[in-house]
Amino acid sequence: MTRQDPGCALCGIEPSERICNNPQGKNPPFCPTVNFSNTVKSAVNETCNGTIKEFALNASIQESEAYSGKELGYAKLKPAKSRIEEIMDFAKRMNYRKLGLAFCMGLRSEAKAVEKLFSDHGFEMVSVVCKVGGEPKESLGIKGHEKVRCAEIFEAMCNPVAQAEVLNEAGAEFNILLGLCVGHDSMFFKYATAPCTVLAVKDRLLGHNPMAAIYNLDSYYRGLKA
Ligand code: SF4
Numbered sequence: 317m318t319r320q321d322p323g324c325a326l327c328g329i330e331p332s333e334r335i336c337n338n339p340q341g342k343n344p345p346f347c348p349t350v351n352f353s354n355t356v357k358s359a360v361n362e363t364c365n366g367t368i369k370e371f372a373l374n375a376s377i378q379e380s381e382a383y384s385g386k387e388l389g390y391a392k393l394k395p396a397k398s399r400i401e402e403i404m405d406f407a408k409r410m411n412y413r414k415l416g417l418a419f420c421m422g423l424r425s426e427a428k429a430v431e432k433l434f435s436d437h438g439f440e441m442v443s444v445v446c447k448v449g450g451e452p453k454e455s456l457g458i459k460g461h462e463k464v465r466c467a468e469i470f471e472a473m474c475n476p477v478a479q480a481e482v483l484n485e486a487g488a489e490f491n492i493l494l495g496l497c498v499g500h501d502s503m504f505f506k507y508a509t510a511p512c513t514v515l516a517v518k519d520r521l522l523g524h525n526p527m528a529a530i531y532n533l534d535s536y537y538r539g540l541k542a
Contacts, residue, residue: 322348416488417443420495447472480507
């Protein structure tokens with residue numbers, strides 16, 4: 317088969333009939349299970365035999381334990397845990413004691429609440445705000461009209477590389493992202509040495525719930541469509 321770019325999001329096969337979900341299943345021509353089989357095989361080997369194995373095992377158990385009603389059959393499954401509970405459970409499962417919290421200044425109240433919650437559950441918390449260092453945006457070449465306040469006044473740049481490196485140095489074993497901006501989150505992921513998870517993404521307009529636009533794509537957000 318000719319190798320094609322993967323297109324799982326376009327897959328029209330019933331989930332239970334897909335080759336990735338059923339050993340006797342079917343696949344469309346853009347299927348990475350078939351077209352990237354060597355890559356997948358080597359990734360499976362890494363996941364099941366490499367240094368990531370314990371992490372992968374616990375993530376998989378975590379996934380399964382996020383449901384209740386399993387004894388009643390697949391159709392009766394119910395979600396059992398919020399994301400924050402899952403993060404806490406997973407960190408306990410992995411025996412992480414010291415957690416890093418990388419948060420946005422705009423979510424400082426939420427960060428305080430999260431910090432307390434995790435601390436009260438026995439974790440050692442270290443946290444770094446996005447503006448750490450107080451570096452002026454001019455250091456990035458930002459002009460007054462490109463600032464949030466649109467003026468020649470001091471604005472500290474977001475500093476996700478510093479957030480990551482401070483948390484690396486502080487010995488965070490697992491990082492939790494809270495409200496980092498698009499792009500800044502990517503930089504944090506790139507520079508953090510400990511594994512990272514996201515408690516919440518930044519969505520200023522939608523109360524940090526970006527899926528609201530997707531759920532309303534055929535109604536109030538139809539104007540987003542090309
Ligand atoms: S792996 Fe193949 S069968 Fe599974 S969703 Fe992707 S394209 Fe469809």
